[in-house]
Amino acid sequence: MSDEPQLALRWSSRVSLTSRILAVNIFALALLAGGFSYLDSFRSRIVDSRVAQASREVRLVAQSLASATDERRDLLVLSLARDTGSRIRLYDEEGRLLSDSRDLGLRNMVLRDPDKDPWGQDVARFLDAVIDRVAGAERAPTYREHEAGLDWPDVRTALTTHGTPATVWRAPDRTPVITAAAPITGLGVVMTTVNARDITTTVRAERYRLGVVLGIVSLVSVLLSLFLARTIVRPLRRLARAAVRVRLGRAREVVVPRLPSRRDEIGSLARAISDMTQALRARIDATEAFAADLAHELKNPLASLRSAVDGLGNVKDPELQAQLVAIIHDDVQRLDRLITDISDASRLDAQLSRATFEPLRLCEVIQALVDQRTKRGLPHGVRILVDQRSGGGPVTILGEGTRLERVFDNLIENAISFSPQNGLITISIGIEGDCAVVRVEDEGPGVPEEAREAIFRRFHTVRPSREAFGQHSGLGLAIARTIVEGHQGSIHVESREDRLGGARFVVRLPIAGE
Incomplete structure (x- = not known):
């Protein structure tokens, strides 16, 4: 330029x-x-x-x-x-x-x-x-x-x-x-x-006479100019001072004036800077919390790995050595899986901001995921049913196929892991208003009401007792929420209305316009 x-x-x-x-x-x-x-x-x-x-x-x-x-x-x-x-x-x-x-x-x-x-x-x-x-x-x-x-x-x-x-x-x-x-x-x-x-x-x-008129007009003009300058310059200086304090790393101490009474461009600028500061503050808090959680999550497999390595040099029994080697192998896999998920989660926002959204038919995407999972085999006799309730027409959205496939694949895997013997997983696809709605229901124990928000936090995981410890990083649902919100949608969990047990994950995504 x-x-x-x-x-x-x-x-x-x-x-x-x-x-x-x-x-x-x-x-x-x-x-x-x-x-x-x-x-x-x-x-x-x-x-x-x-x-x-x-x-x-x-x-x-x-x-x-x-x-x-x-x-x-x-x-x-x-x-x-x-x-x-x-x-x-x-x-x-x-x-x-x-x-x-x-x-x-x-x-x-x-x-x-x-x-x-x-x-x-x-x-x-x-x-x-x-x-x-x-x-x-x-x-x-x-x-x-x-x-x-x-x-x-x-x-x-x-x-x-x-x-x-x-x-x-x-x-x-x-x-x-x-x-x-x-x-x-x-x-x-x-x-x-x-x-x-x-x-x-x-x-x-x-x-x-002309001098008197000129004097009065000059006085009024100067006063009006000072008033205009004050209404423009004073709020701009306040916003500039607040921006400088934010730049100096005092974001938590800064209250950026929103100037709600002003309906002009300066008021819009003040509210935009205030919203930007709040978003920055939330991003800083999330980064600090993520760093703290990351340190905690890395310590557990490292402690187990260090204990196994220390014990391997002192144990002479071949069976115990084999058990320690298996523990080391599991901890290394756990660290690798954890680091991979952390890497994906940390880059997700930037990748979504640069992603190019294309028209996608939800039914085809979900059906393809179900077919692939069925070919790999479903444990414990679990069955999956896909039900499209869109009035006969295709449900088309704008999105990135790979990211959305990860969301629904994660929900399907969660439903499989919590399903009982011979359980049924139902995936329904429909349209409500201007949103496409996907519901993934299982017949498992469900999610307690007090934990329905916590399960979407990073590193929060509650797995069935039949699964081995450390098979999941606790980032799946957090990544799923980030992807859905990056598509201007929402995801939440609720209880099923037709049974005493089971969980229902509901994903809402805006449908593609004409």
């Missing part, structure tokens, strides 16, 4: 989930903060509109002054300055100041001294400068009051080129100053100047 997807996320794998969640949400807020750039274009449109307005007003003022007499000119300048809210100055063709609304007593255009403003205005101007720099707004030149006639050549050139020039300046308090000029035929030039503080006030108000 290619490592490209993992390599593509390598940069983010070094960052915690909390940081990544916060980064994604803050990035979305940064897009919202881009609204400040929109406010800059909004201000530019207002300024352009005011510049156009100033150009129209100065032309109207020029037309009014052109029709006024010299005696009424100052009164008209004062009236027009009061109506337009601007400072009006009138120059002759040589650039000499003829009339000024400020000199006439109307001080409606006064620039503020930023050093005398309260601290709140300083903060506002600082924020304006920061936002303008971030938004890349153009910075207007600083406005300066000129003496009469000082900039007249520039004004005259502009009038000749553009007709009615209007210019935007920046006052010391960062508010815009708009100047406009228009020629008056036969008189000179009229110039208007206005400090448009209302533009800055409007833009600051909009920025304040």
Whole structure:
């Protein structure tokens, strides 16, 4: 499998989930903060509109002054300055100041001294400068009051080129100053100047509203991000700590949180890890118990073998020597059988997990086993009857034939060993619901109710008195249960309902689908 997807996320794998969640949400807020750039274009449109307005007003003022007499000119300048809210100055063709609304007593255009403003205005101007720099707004030149006639050549050139020039300046308090000029035929030039503080006030108000919204949204987003990170990261950290403790060999001390109240993927992950830990704990306990039982079971034949070997060197009687040799031979066979069964039992789970299941007809499998056992001969006059009760159709399951044959062969051998003289063993095959059911019944002494679960434990064996000791390892039924459960089935033992004595082993296996 290619490592490209993992390599593509390598940069983010070094960052915690909390940081990544916060980064994604803050990035979305940064897009919202881009609204400040929109406010800059909004201000530019207002300024352009005011510049156009100033150009129209100065032309109207020029037309009014052109029709006024010299005696009424100052009164008209004062009236027009009061109506337009601007400072009006009138120059002759040589650039000499003829009339000024400020000199006439109307001080409606006064620039503020930023050093005398309260601290709140300083903060506002600082924020304006920061936002303008971030938004890349153009910075207007600083406005300066000129003496009469000082900039007249520039004004005259502009009038000749553009007709009615209007210019935007920046006052010391960062508010815009708009100047406009228009020629008056036969008189000179009229110039208007206005400090448009209302533009800055409007833009600051909009920025304040957007800033408040951005601040509230940022706070809510950060809180929600932290909450989301906590609901995701905190349980993951708990699960990671529990997994580390399990890895360190403390599985019995670890309680993996199952998070039953969570119905999301993290809850599913927590329950999966909890189930996996419990299965691991059960597997560890089973391994420890198996090792203990194995040591105990190996000691018995080894002790008998050691005693026989020690006695063989001291005994001179040929008959006793022959008996000791027979004991040694039986113990070696017993050890060989025990080790073989232990080897099969230890590899069974892994082999079943890799096994390929194929359709099997239970009746044919069991009938073949019965025929082979009958050919080898049945002791004590025992008889075996196979009864298929599946409604006439074949009972088909999915499984591994060799393993299932071992299960039923073990059940048949158990039934033969416990059957009385001329006993009858009945094997019935049927279907109940979506399961195939196989019942192996004998006429022996049966299994006590308190021992019906114990007989499926490893190395647990209770054999008839007529059989020689050590002929069975006690692993047959344990292996049979492992095989059946590996096929998603079940096996148990119960008493027969039609007789006082006898045992009935019941095997349930899921039938094969269409």
